[in-house]
Amino acid sequence: MTSFVFVTGNANKLKEVKAILAAGGSDIQVTSQAIDVPEVQGSTQEVAIAKCRAAAEKLGTACVTEDTALCFEALDGLPGPYIKDFMAKIGHDGLNTLLDGFPTRAATALCTFAYSPGPSHDPILFEGATQGTIVAARGPTHFGWDPIFQPDEGGGKTYAEMHGSEKNLISHRYRALEKLRVYLSEQATKA
Numbered sequence: 233m234t235s236f237v238f239v240t241g242n243a244n245k246l247k248e249v250k251a252i253l254a255a256g257g258s259d260i261q262v263t264s265q266a267i268d269v270p271e272v273q274g275s276t277q278e279v280a281i282a283k284c285r286a287a288a289e290k291l292g293t294a295c296v297t298e299d300t301a302l303c304f305e306a307l308d309g310l311p312g313p314y315i316k317d318f319m320a321k322i323g324h325d326g327l328n329t330l331l332d333g334f335p336t337r338a339a340t341a342l343c344t345f346a347y348s349p350g351p352s353h354d355p356i357l358f359e360g361a362t363q364g365t366i367v368a369a370r371g372p373t374h375f376g377w378d379p380i381f382q383p384d385e386g387g388g389k390t391y392a393e394m395h396g397s398e399k400n401l402i403s404h405r406y407r408a409l410e411k412l413r414v415y416l417s418e419q420a421t422k423a
C-alpha cells in the first residue's frame with residue numbers, strides 16, 4: 233500500500249483526489265495538511281516546483297502539492313497559474329468579458345502535481361491537461377471556475393454541470409493524478 237501527504241488548503245481539490253483514486257480502485261491513502269506555502273510567479277512548472285519544495289521543507293517529509301492553471305489561448309496562456317487571483321477579483325463574468333473581441337475562447341485546464349521525496353530533493357512533476365472553451369456561467373458554483381469551463385469532451389456541459397464522477401473521468405486533475413498514481417505504484421514495487 234502507498235500513501236502520501238497532500239499539502240493543500242483547498243477542500244474541493246482534496247475531495248476530487250480522493251474520489252478519483254477510489255473510482256480507479258487504487259489503494260493509495262491520502263492524508264492532507266493545510267499549511268501555507270508561498271506561490272511564486274513564473275511558468276506553471278516553476279510555480280509547482282517552488283511550492284512543493286517549500287512544502288517539503290516546512291513539513292520535513294515527503295509530500296505532494298498540486299497547482300491548477302486556466303490558460304486562455306487568446307492570451308498566450310494567461311491567466312494560467314494566476315487564475316486564483318483573477319477569479320477572486322473579476323469572477324466568472326469578468327473572465328468572460330476579458331475574452332470579448334478575441335477570435336477564440338479556447339482554454340486549457342492544466343493540473344500539475346508535484347511530488348517531493350523530502351527536504352532538499354528536487355520535486356518531480358506530473359501534468360494533466362483538458363481542452364475546452366470559456367462560456368457564460370452554467371451550473372452550481374461551489375468550485376472556482378467550473379461553471380465557465382466547457383470541456384471539448386463533455387457533451388456540451390460545463391464542468392459544474394457534470395456529475396463529479398463524469399468530471400473525474402476527463403478532468404485535468406484526473407489526468408495528472410493518474411501519472412502520479414502510476415509513478416507511486418512503480419516506486420512501491422521497487423521498494
Ligand SMILES: O=c1[nH]c(=O)c2ncn([C@@H]3O[C@H](COP(=O)(O)OP(=O)(O)OP(=O)(O)O)[C@@H](O)[C@H]3O)c2[nH]1
Pocket residue numbers: 239240241242245271298299300301315316317319375376377378379391405
Ligand atoms: O473550477 C475549478 N475547477 C477545478 O478543477 C479547479 N482546480 C483548482 N481550481 C481553482 O483554481 C485556482 C488554482 O489555484 P491553486 O492551484 O493555487 O489552488 P488553491 O490555492 O485553491 O489550493 P492549494 O494551492 O492550497 O492547493 C484556485 O482558485 C482553485 O480554487 C479549480 N477551479
Ligand SMILES: [Mg+2]
Pocket residue numbers: 271
Ligand atoms: Mg494555492
